[in-house]
Amino acid sequence: MSELRQDHAVTKSELIDNIARKQPQLAYKDVELAVKTIIEQMTQALASGRRIEIRGFGSFSLHFRPARMGRNPKTGEPVPLPAKYVPHFKPGKELRRRVDEAWQKERAAREERGTARASLD
Amino acid sequence: MALTKAEMAEVLFLELGLNKREAKELVDQFFEEIRCALEQGDNVKLSGFGNFVLRDKNERPGRNPKTGEEIPISARRVVTFRPGQKLKARVEAYAGSESGTAGD
Numbered sequence: 001m002s003e004l005r006q007d008h009a010v011t012k013s014e015l016i017d018n019i020a021r022k023q024p025q026l027a028y029k030d031v032e033l034a035v036k037t038i039i040e041q042m043t044q045a046l047a048s049g050r051r052i053e054i055r056g057f058g059s060f061s062l063h064f065r066p067a068r069m070g071r072n073p074k075t076g077e078p079v080p081l082p083a084k085y086v087p088h089f090k091p092g093k094e095l096r097r098r099v100d101e102a103w104q105k106e107r108a109a110r111e112e113r114g115t116a117r118a119s120l121d
Numbered sequence: 122m123a124l125t126k127a128e129m130a131e132v133l134f135l136e137l138g139l140n141k142r143e144a145k146e147l148v149d150q151f152f153e154e155i156r157c158a159l160e161q162g163d164n165v166k167l168s169g170f171g172n173f174v175l176r177d178k179n180e181r182p183g184r185n186p187k188t189g190e191e192i193p194i195s196a197r198r199v200v201t202f203r204p205g206q207k208l209k210a211r212v213e214a215y216a217g218s219e220s221g222t223a224g225d
Contacts (some may be wrong), residue, residue: 009164009172010154019150022210026143034133034147039170041132045124047211053123057152060202062212084213087171089202096200099175103159103198 012039046087056094063088126152171204192194 010018012035037049044094052060062085070081078110091099128169133144155173158165165173176199183194204212 006164009166011166012168015151015154015165015167017219018154019147023143023147026147026202027141030137031147032136032138034144034149036134037137037211038129038148039167041129042123043208043211045225046208047215049175049215051123052160053125057156058200059123062215063205085215087202087204087208087212089171089173089200091200095159098156098160099200100197102162103177106162106194110159 009075014016049085056092058090058092058095060087062086148213165214167205169205169207171202171208175199176201 016028016032016035019035020026020028023031031069042052046060049062051062053114065084065086067083070079071077077090124144130144132143132150133139133147134141137144139147155165159173159175162175164175166174178194178197180196180197181194183192184190216217
């Protein structure tokens with residue numbers, strides 16, 4: 001049932017298929033190349049320390065991680081780990097709202113089915 | 122300056138030869154497809170870049186930071202992002218020059 005889709009994930013190639021279906025005037029190859037180019041631009045931007053800002057979707061930035069002492073998991077020997085940056089995503093308002101509203105609706109519907117079944121017992 | 126949809130569309134126009142309208146629509150559609158998938162309860166995996174993962178949070182006690190008043194934070198579904206190995210490796214190599222816009 002629909003509750004069991006929990007683990008399903010949409011992949012890059014499915015995303016390309018979906019976009020291609022909605023843009024029939026474009027060749028599939030062009031859509032594929034466009035999606036790969038967009039992702040490469042995003043990677044490149046972050047790799048050069050730039051932020052990404054997409055209104056209604058969210059923003060990507062880099063967070064600093066200071067140097068620390070780590071440990072070699074095999075020998076237990078301490079290893080110095082240098083400072084680094086890690087990518088960070090902050091979802092935008094519209095994305096947050098849409099995802100949460102859809103889930104709240106789904107929960108309310110499930111709740112209703114649950115009480116309907118209980119009253120039949 | 123931050124990377125925006127306008128700049129992404131410009132690159133599709135210059136490098137792929139899409140016309141400006143098509144380029145703009147494609148960029149819009151790309152982010153809309155990701156939003157739709159997440160809205161439907163599906164995670165999104167962009168190999169090499171990272172995964173958008175949904176997390177369901179239970180209600181938990183919270184506090185108004187200004188007044189100190191206790192208010193519960195309601196149960197909610199949130200989107201998280203887990204960067205992929207390739208993206209992490211490329212970002213890690215960034216030396217963090219003073220011209221960068223990185224930081225919290």
